[in-house]
């Protein structure tokens with residue numbers, strides 16, 4: 001769904017004292033859009049959210065909502081409300097008083113506050129619980145009170161800082177769905193911080209992947225999952241298997257040279273190919289083909305074929321997960337049938353699940369060398 005820019009961050013830098021955390025963040029979020037900020041611990045997600053909220057001031061750049069420049073405004077003048085990871089409820093106040101807290105600060109009349117609190121309680125399924133203190137509520141109910149307090153003031157933008165991380169796994173799945181449904185019903189622009197990939201995927205219209213204070217990629221969940229822009233994003237989105245290959249590339253064609261642990265292949269990618277040379281190939285453990293070496297059905301040069309040996313096999317549910325040693329490294333391969341440890345195997349990686357990037361500069365280039373280790377299977381392959 002296309003969105004017109006509503007919240008716009010331009011060249012935002014922020015940090016703590018001399019520690020720079022965010023660098024040159026440019027981001028446009030549409031009205032009514034749900035955006036997830038996803039990244040590893042310490043990458044700056046909370047700092048970005050706090051800077052947008054006004055709890056931290058940027059050292060450079062600007063924050064605008066529509067035509068309004070909010071960069072130097074205090075938090076309460078920004079039309080935003082934040083739900084904190086800890087919920088930050090007042091322990092001595094009832095749920096109802098917590099929900100009405102922001103309205104009292106705004107000077108609303110008592111009857112108007114009571115009506116709005118009742119509305120929030122109904123919206124969030126908290127009827128009958130308004131008289132309880134936070135200590136008398138479950139984690140999920142506390143989380144909803146915090147959400148009610150944020151929504152009661154009718155903010156233009158809702159900021160959620162890992163609000164599900166204190167809930168147990170099963171409740172988290174339900175609350176995830178509830179928050180998304182509520183957000184869509186209210187049409188409220190929302191930014192949600194999480195380090196849970198699946199949570200970001202199922203809740204957000206678009207995902208921002210942050211890496212060391214910079215945006216590594218911004219896109220729909222599907223775009224980021226199927227077309228990661230860098231090796232970092234591919235790894236973060238689950239393509240954690242990695243092997244190095246040598247290839248000659250042009251436009252979207254990639255000719256993989258035979259190596260000590262891979263066969264030659266000619267691939268046509270759906271994406272522009274990286275430049276020729278040493279490549280880092282990344283792929284997920286699912287949607288691969290695993291067969292005993294020599295048992296494979298046909299020669300298939302349209303996928304990457306890796307040669308290795310099964311080291312271990314476990315059953316996490318659904319499929320058998322094999323640890324396959326390939327040269328000095330190993331990859332995880334899921335398959336319907338288990339092949340026992342010690343089996344020499346062929347792993348086929350289809351182009352649809354293959355992500356190719358230029359290998360980092362410190363990796364040796366050129367043809368496979370002794371550095372790639374001995375290649376017992378190569379002789380068998382070329383024999």
Ligand SMILES: Nc1ncnc2c1ncn2[C@@H]1O[C@H](COP(=O)(O)OP(=O)(O)OP(=O)(O)O)[C@@H](O)[C@H]1O
Nearest residue numbers: 016019021039040041042043044045046047048195
């Ligand atoms: N008050 C502070 N003073 C100094 N450094 C801080 C402060 N708060 C955070 N940092 C540092 O800033 C960096 C970014 O922190 P931030 O909390 O934004 O990360 P995050 O991505 O939200 O992490 P997490 O997922 O663990 O919550 C980290 O290196 C952190 O140590």
